[in-house]
Amino acid sequence: MSSRSERPLGAWRERAALALPLVALLAIVAHRWHAPELQAAPVQSTLTARDIARATAPHGRLLRVCADPNNMPFSNAAGEGIENHLAELVARDMGATVRYEWWAQRRGFIRSTIKADLCDVVMGVPTSFDMLLTTRPYYRSTYVFVTKRSAPFRISSFDDPRLRRLRMGVQLIGDDYANAPPAHALSRRGIIGNVRGFTVYGDYAQSDPPARIVDAVAKGDVDVAVVWGPLAGYFARHEKAPLALVPVTPQIELPYLPFVFDISMGVRRGDVFLRDELDAILARRRATIDSLLQSYGVPRVDRPAVPNVS
Numbered sequence: 001m002s003s004r005s006e007r008p009l010g011a012w013r014e015r016a017a018l019a020l021p022l023v024a025l026l027a028i029v030a031h032r033w034h035a036p037e038l039q040a041a042p043v044q045s046t047l048t049a050r051d052i053a054r055a056t057a058p059h060g061r062l063l064r065v066c067a068d069p070n071n072m073p074f075s076n077a078a079g080e081g082i083e084n085h086l087a088e089l090v091a092r093d094m095g096a097t098v099r100y101e102w103w104a105q106r107r108g109f110i111r112s113t114i115k116a117d118l119c120d121v122v123m124g125v126p127t128s129f130d131m132l133l134t135t136r137p138y139y140r141s142t143y144v145f146v147t148k149r150s151a152p153f154r155i156s157s158f159d160d161p162r163l164r165r166l167r168m169g170v171q172l173i174g175d176d177y178a179n180a181p182p183a184h185a186l187s188r189r190g191i192i193g194n195v196r197g198f199t200v201y202g203d204y205a206q207s208d209p210p211a212r213i214v215d216a217v218a219k220g221d222v223d224v225a226v227v228w229g230p231l232a233g234y235f236a237r238h239e240k241a242p243l244a245l246v247p248v249t250p251q252i253e254l255p256y257l258p259f260v261f262d263i264s265m266g267v268r269r270g271d272v273f274l275r276d277e278l279d280a281i282l283a284r285r286r287a288t289i290d291s292l293l294q295s296y297g298v299p300r301v302d303r304p305a306v307p308n309v310s
Contacts (some may be wrong), residue, residue: 061094063091063094064099064119066118066122067102069102070207072207073233073234082296094277094281104204110132121265122265125264129264134265134266135275135282136282139289139300140300141301142260143248144226144229144246145224145226148243149243154244156246163224167224168224170182170225171199171226172198172200173200182259198213213227214235218239229299232245233245234298
């Protein structure tokens with residue numbers, strides 16, 4: 001890892017948020033941390049003309065969703081991701097049809113899509129993401145340590161002394177290799193020379209760019225990797241070598257470096273009518289959404305855990 005890992009976290013706050021399942025992914029991830037809060041406009045509770053039109057036009061209604069066409073397990077152009085299925089579920093409850101605005105989740109994703117009025121909702125953002133008005137969280141996940149199931153060790157803490165000699169993989173955020181929480185945790189401990197970085201964005205010319213870090217564990221290129229849970233849980237299931245996933249502990253490293261995040265849907269600030277409608281659907285469809293997340297192997301820390309091996 002480069003010396004960039006020591007720079008103030010606020011410099012990559014938006015990109016980190018987009019690395020979670022926004023999003024990615026992962027999407028990844030560091031939105032509410034240690035950075036000065038953005039001065040967001042106060043939420044307006046007054047219904048807009050668009051709100052009223054939405055409420056009174058059930059026929060021919062569209063749910064405009066901004067999503068990445070190559071960002072599994074969250075979304076892809078074939079409609080195979082968690083957020084694709086969630087969008088269809090929500091649209092059915094609303095009596096609407098999903099229409100996607102496809103956009104790679106890179107720097108400026110929020111500004112170029114939902115803030116430009118190209119869509120009305122992003123299906124996965126951190127609950128504390130203050131660029132948008134967020135729904136209640138529909139799951140909470142965690143970073144996990146990924147190893148081969150056959151490995152003679154399991155890692156659950158960054159304080160494990162074995163991390164100083166094992167070949168490690170960590171996710172990096174952005175084209176300029178800003179660092180996600182695990183990279184900061186390792187850097188604080190002086191664990192640098194044996195660490196290999198994998199950009200969350202990856203090579204967009206390939207399918208499933210975020211999978212490379214999990215591939216590296218399965219192939220034996222690294223001994224252990226620290227990966228955002230939904231990415232790890234999904235891609236581990238597709239590897240030939242059985243993999244083990246162990247949640248990072250503790251969930252928050254003091255003074256404030258979290259490894260656990262709540263995930264919500266996000267709408268434009270002020271779009272209270274849509275936010276409330278989505279909240280009601282999330283409450284009604286809780287069991288279905290839980291089943292959906294489990295089917296993709298998402299590690300949960302708000303519900304009983306799914307099995308931690310592929």
